[in-house]
Amino acid sequence: MRLATRKGGTPDGELIVVSADGARCLPAGAKWPSLLAAMEQWPAASADLAQAAAALAAGEGAPLDTGELRAPLPRSWQWLDGSAFATHGQLMQIAFGMDPVDATRPLMYQGMSDRFLGPRDPVPFPDESLGIDFEGEFGVIVDAVPMGVTAEEAAGHIRLVVQINDWSLRTLAPIEMKTGFGWVQAKPACSMAPFAVTPDELGPDWRHGRVCLDLTVEWNGKRFGKVNGDQMAFSFPELVAHAARTRDLVAGTIIGSGTVSNAEYAERGSACISERRAIEIIAGGKPQTAFMAFGDEVCMQVRDGAGRDIFGQIRQEVVRA
Amino acid sequence: MRLATRKGGTPDGELIVVSADGARCLPAGAKWPSLLAAMEQWPAASADLAQAAAALAAGEGAPLDTGELRAPLPRSWQWLDGSAFATHGQLMQIAFGMDPVDATRPLMYQGMSDRFLGPRDPVPFPDESLGIDFEGEFGVIVDAVPMGVTAEEAAGHIRLVVQINDWSLRTLAPIEMKTGFGWVQAKPACSMAPFAVTPDELGPDWRHGRVCLDLTVEWNGKRFGKVNGDQMAFSFPELVAHAARTRDLVAGTIIGSGTVSNAEYAERGSACISERRAIEIIAGGKPQTAFMAFGDEVCMQVRDGAGRDIFGQIRQEVVRA
Numbered sequence: 120m121r122l123a124t125r126k127g128g129t130p131d132g133e134l135i136v137v138s139a140d141g142a143r144c145l146p147a148g149a150k151w152p153s154l155l156a157a158m159e160q161w162p163a164a165s166a167d168l169a170q171a172a173a174a175l176a177a178g179e180g181a182p183l184d185t186g187e188l189r190a191p192l193p194r195s196w197q198w199l200d201g202s203a204f205a206t207h208g209q210l211m212q213i214a215f216g217m218d219p220v221d222a223t224r225p226l227m228y229q230g231m232s233d234r235f236l237g238p239r240d241p242v243p244f245p246d247e248s249l250g251i252d253f254e255g256e257f258g259v260i261v262d263a264v265p266m267g268v269t270a271e272e273a274a275g276h277i278r279l280v281v282q283i284n285d286w287s288l289r290t291l292a293p294i295e296m297k298t299g300f301g302w303v304q305a306k307p308a309c310s311m312a313p314f315a316v317t318p319d320e321l322g323p324d325w326r327h328g329r330v331c332l333d334l335t336v337e338w339n340g341k342r343f344g345k346v347n348g349d350q351m352a353f354s355f356p357e358l359v360a361h362a363a364r365t366r367d368l369v370a371g372t373i374i375g376s377g378t379v380s381n382a383e384y385a386e387r388g389s390a391c392i393s394e395r396r397a398i399e400i401i402a403g404g405k406p407q408t409a410f411m412a413f414g415d416e417v418c419m420q421v422r423d424g425a426g427r428d429i430f431g432q433i434r435q436e437v438v439r440a
Numbered sequence: 441m442r443l444a445t446r447k448g449g450t451p452d453g454e455l456i457v458v459s460a461d462g463a464r465c466l467p468a469g470a471k472w473p474s475l476l477a478a479m480e481q482w483p484a485a486s487a488d489l490a491q492a493a494a495a496l497a498a499g500e501g502a503p504l505d506t507g508e509l510r511a512p513l514p515r516s517w518q519w520l521d522g523s524a525f526a527t528h529g530q531l532m533q534i535a536f537g538m539d540p541v542d543a544t545r546p547l548m549y550q551g552m553s554d555r556f557l558g559p560r561d562p563v564p565f566p567d568e569s570l571g572i573d574f575e576g577e578f579g580v581i582v583d584a585v586p587m588g589v590t591a592e593e594a595a596g597h598i599r600l601v602v603q604i605n606d607w608s609l610r611t612l613a614p615i616e617m618k619t620g621f622g623w624v625q626a627k628p629a630c631s632m633a634p635f636a637v638t639p640d641e642l643g644p645d646w647r648h649g650r651v652c653l654d655l656t657v658e659w660n661g662k663r664f665g666k667v668n669g670d671q672m673a674f675s676f677p678e679l680v681a682h683a684a685r686t687r688d689l690v691a692g693t694i695i696g697s698g699t700v701s702n703a704e705y706a707e708r709g710s711a712c713i714s715e716r717r718a719i720e721i722i723a724g725g726k727p728q729t730a731f732m733a734f735g736d737e738v739c740m741q742v743r744d745g746a747g748r749d750i751f752g753q754i755r756q757e758v759v760r761a
Contacts, residue, residue: 194690196515196554199624220619228621229550233517233690245588245686266761267566288686298541300549301622303520307687365566365609366628369515369554440587 120165120172120317122147122154122279123431125187129153132189136171137314141428143180145171154192154260154315158371161262161278165317185431190235191281191315192260192371198232198309200256200285200375201225201358203351207380207394214397215293225353225361228301230285232373236310238433242286243440244307244413250289251411251437253338255390255419257330257348258283258375259355260315264368270328273359276368280321280330282312282421282430283375289393289410312419313431324423328354332429334379336390337418338411343395344388346379413439441486441493441638443468443475443600444752446508450474453510457492458635462749464501466492475513475581475636479692482583482599486638506752511556512602512636513581513692519553519630521577521606521696522546522679524672528701528715535718536614546674546682549622551606553694557631559754563607564761565628565734571610572732572758574659576711576740578651578669579604579696580676581636585689591649594680597689601642601651603633603742603751604696610714610731633740634752645744649675653750655700657711658739659732664716665709667700732758 123144124132131153135144147168151157157164174180202208203225212219220226236242244251260279268276285306292305318325324332330348337343353361358374379390389395396406411417419433444465445453452474456465468489472478478485495501523529524546533540541547557563565572581600589597606627613626639646645653651669658664674682679695700711710716717727732738740754 194517196517197552202621217620218618221615224615226619226621227624229552229624231518231550231687233693234688243587249686266564291686294542294545296620297539298547299538299617299620299622300523300547301620303548303550303683304686362624365570365612365625366552367555372554 120168121314121320122168122191123313124154124189124191124193126189131155132193136168136175137183138175138180141314141431142183143175144183145175145180147171155195155371158260158262158278185313186239188313189237190311191313192235192311192373194234195232195371195373196369197372198230198375199227199362199372200230200377201227201353202377203353203358204377204380205352206350206382206384207378210394210397210401214400222352225358226377227358227361230306231308234308236308238310238313238431239435240310241436241438242310243438245440247412249291252287252289252392253336253417254285254287254378255334255336255344256283256285256376256379258373259359261359261368261372261374263370264359264363264372266363266365266367268360268363270354270356270360273363274328274356276359277318277355279315280318280325281315281373282334282419282433284310284417284419284433284435285375286310287391287393310433310435312433314429316429321429328356332421332423334390335420339416342388344390346381346387346390348376348379350381351376411437413437441489442635442641443489443512444634444636445475445510445512445514447510452476453514457489457496458504459496459501462635462752463504464496465504466496466501468492476516476692479581479583479599506634507560509634510558511632512634513556513632513694515555516553516692516694517690518693519551519696520548520683520693521551521698522548522674523698524674524679525698525701526673527671527703527705528699531715531718531722535721543673546679547698548679548682551627552629555629557629559631559634559752560756561631562757562759563631564759566761568733570612573608573610573713574657574738575606575608575699576655576657577604577606577697577699579694580680582680582689582693582695584691585680585684585693587684587686587688589681589684591675591677591681594684595649595677597680598639598676600636601639601646602636602694603655603740603754605631605738605740605754605756606696607631608712608714631754631756633754635750637750642750649677653742653744655711656741660737663709665711667702667708667711669697669700671702672697734758734760
């Protein structure tokens with residue numbers, strides 16, 4: 120099942136169900152006005168939404184206007200972002216002389232969740248000198264998760280999978296990181312690709328609690344990276360259990376993988392500029408690639424082995440606030 | 441004006457206006473069902489709420505049942521907590537051998553905001569060995585703040601002042617802090633004192649953007665600290681401007697001061713156990729005071745010079761989850 124949110128309706132947008140080919144849609148209806156509302160009563164909501172999906176499969180529905188799409192969850196009560204790709208962490212540590220972290224524990228911070236930008240929204244920043252960077256990653260949306268769940272139990276709470284662009288301001292990031300308090304200024308609103316999909320939509324590409332698909336990142340129309348989600352050091356269920364150790368997770372909580380990164384970065388490239396710069400520093404002593412400028416565009420897309428566009432495209436321009 | 445939220449109504453509770461003596465209340469009515477709704481349209485809401493406050497001043501209203509009170513904001517889209525008391529930071533750095541931080545920038549992290557516990561709610565934790573600690577602090581609630589505001593402009597967006605207990609798990613805190621990612625497991629849900637008050641309610645005790653009042657903290661009925669909010673190294677308007685540097689702040693955002701702490705800690709005590717332990721480590725090489733046990737109670741209260749209870753009491757018991 121593929122869900123999306125279009126403009127209109129509640130402040131949380133209007134929930135719609137999208138056909139398997141992404142061409143048509145049906146509104147979820149008044150009972151499930153928004154995805155956040157559906158997450159709060161997922162068993163009942165998913166049964167109703169599945170009926171709409173069946174109707175779409177039978178040929179019903181109206182053409183989908185992708186220009187009307189917002190983030191599937193335009194806001195949520197909680198966004199906890201991991202950094203689960205070991206290669207990314209290692210490259211950053213080597214390049215920037217950071218202390219190695221304890222590899223037995225997931226890394227995670229709480230980020231801004233009151234607004235997720237839509238897949239085509241322009242992205243406003245106050246200043247180019249802040250080191251504007253994209254971060255392509257995957258995420259999951261859970262229903263209510265009780266404190267203390269095991270990873271096994273957590274797996275059953277993963278209801279939807281999403282693709283996220285975690286916008287980052289690299290000039291500010293190390294200053295905030297050094298305090299130990301995590302990031303506020305360096306991590307403004309993220310963006311989400313149009314479709315939130317149930318794990319079964321991924322078929323065999325959802326395995327070991329990971330999205331085993333290539334995420335393609337283009338910057339100003341040029342391939343920047345094509346990286347696979349399979350190399351997470353911790354699975355999504357493990358990240359959810361980590362998040363829930365001392366708190367109940369509210370329905371609609373989004374848990375992120377962190378920047379997708381592969382050991383084969385020489386062939387596959389990267390999903391953020393900062394990682395490429397780290398590779399350049401390691402190779403040649405200094406970074407070669409500049410961060411984004413106003414007017415630059417980033418595009419992210421995930422296709423499965425059959426060529427199907429799973430999450431829809433993120434295509435965004437960076438603009439002056 | 442003093443506002444509170446009682447059980448019932450929306451998932452966000454029912455907004456009520458409370459008399460100056462805290463004895464009586466009037467419902468805010470259907471137009472302003474919750475404090476979050478009021479924050480989203482503050483100019484209109486505050487005018488209506490002021491009418492209810494005037495009616496209360498004229499003797500109207502029903503007796504306030506403090507047992508029915510939730511946190512004034514039982515949830516919000518964003519909670520950004522500072523650490524603005526220099527004494528607290530310095531004591532922690534010395535005792536725990538942390539690197540000194542850049543004192544020219546406020547410290548701030550994003551915390552859990554999907555649930556704020558009520559002033560009398562029991563506080564569930566999975567394990568006593570996690571180093572259960574209270575942190576008495578002040579906070580402000582803002583309406584929508586645009587990205588890039590100055591501190592001067594930010595001052596006008598501060599609509600309410602609250603008193604917060606930022607529950608902390610000290611065994612986990614240094615592990616998470618060391619990663620640079622900030623705290624997730626070490627910072628579960630906070631609690632709020634019953635009344636959110638407009639700055640003018642504090643009279644001359646709201647000055648230089650600070651709450652210049654004593655916060656009294658009792659642990660199991662014994663005085664633990666009586667610390668004044670005047671020694672913040674950064675004012676609340678400065679903290680709001682810091683938070684808004686690269687993001688618009690959503691209406692209802694709560695910005696915290698961090699643990700209230702005074703240079704005269706020898707006489708005034710502390711607002712968290714960890715700080716007292718730091719003082720003990722500095723004085724004698726090791727901590728003497730244990731963290732909280734299940735069944736322990738913490739109480740926080742703020743009285744002004746006339747003896748008036750400004751925010752109402754927090755009185756909570758720590759329990760096994």
